[in-house]
Amino acid sequence: EAGVVQSPRYKIIEKKQPVAFWCNPISGHNTLYWYRQNLGQGPELLIRYENEEAVDDSQLPKDRFSAERLKGVDSTLKIQPAELGDSAVYLCASSARPGTVLYEQYFGPGTRLTVT
Amino acid sequence: GQQLNQSPQSMFIQEGEDVSMNCTSSSIFNTWLWYKQDPGEGPVLLIALYKAGELTSNGRLTAQFGITRKDSFLNISASIPSDVGIYFCAGTRGSQGNLIFGKGTKLSVKP
Numbered sequence: 181e182a183g184v185v186q187s188p189r190y191k192i193i194e195k196k197q198p199v200a201f202w203c204n205p206i207s208g209h210n211t212l213y214w215y216r217q218n219l220g221q222g223p224e225l226l227i228r229y230e231n232e233e234a235v236d237d238s239q240l241p242k243d244r245f246s247a248e249r250l251k252g253v254d255s256t257l258k259i260q261p262a263e264l265g266d267s268a269v270y271l272c273a274s275s276a277r278p279g280t281v282l283y284e285q286y287f288g289p290g291t292r293l294t295v296t
Numbered sequence: 297g298q299q300l301n302q303s304p305q306s307m308f309i310q311e312g313e314d315v316s317m318n319c320t321s322s323s324i325f326n327t328w329l330w331y332k333q334d335p336g337e338g339p340v341l342l343i344a345l346y347k348a349g350e351l352t353s354n355g356r357l358t359a360q361f362g363i364t365r366k367d368s369f370l371n372i373s374a375s376i377p378s379d380v381g382i383y384f385c386a387g388t389r390g391s392q393g394n395l396i397f398g399k400g401t402k403l404s405v406k407p
Contacts, residue, residue: 222384271338286341290336
């Protein structure tokens with residue numbers, strides 16, 4: 181079974197430029213999460229999707245961050261414009277629906293973003 | 297912000313030794329999970345715990361969900377070099393499944 185796929189793996193941009201990250205979850209997983217992981221820290225949730233609906237985006241900085249999951253499968257996370265403090269690893273995770281193993285989230289390899 | 301206190305922050309051990317790390321919170325958690333993260337990779341799920349007092353093993357790894365629901369520990373027996381990495385505890389507080397992570401324990405193993 182293929183795991184969570186993310187691209188690109190690395191991205192270096194100048195501040196004020198836009199950037200987008202893509203995620204393909206594990207087949208059959210309806211729930212998709214985007215996390216940000218700063219150096220030396222654990223991941224912190226940005227947004228959670230149930231199918232195509234964003235059910236928790238309370239931690240997403242909405243002035244510059246946006247996300248979409250149009251068909252309930254792949255998802256894109258965008259930052260526009262990027263700031264120096266956005267440098268981090270952006271992780272995507274997926275899990276099955278409640279009643280099965282909702283809490284067991286499986287992570288992709290992440291996208292390491294460097295803003296210069 | 298994060299609500300889980302994970303300790304120790306780092307460990308340096310000899311190959312073959314046993315390892316113990318723990319995670320505590322001032323709040324009650326409904327589930328506890330333990331992940332391992334290698335450099336340049338995402339966290340990999342090791343063990344998931346769902347009930348207070350639950351003790352679960354996965355090979356050389358054993359984890360327990362504390363009776364008070366405010367803590368969990370992870371033990372690794374007979375460590376080997378490939379155990380090197382950062383171990384994260386994570387937990388959920390509600391029914392939605394949003395994970396809260398600790399800051400991790402960095403494990404180094406000397407051959």
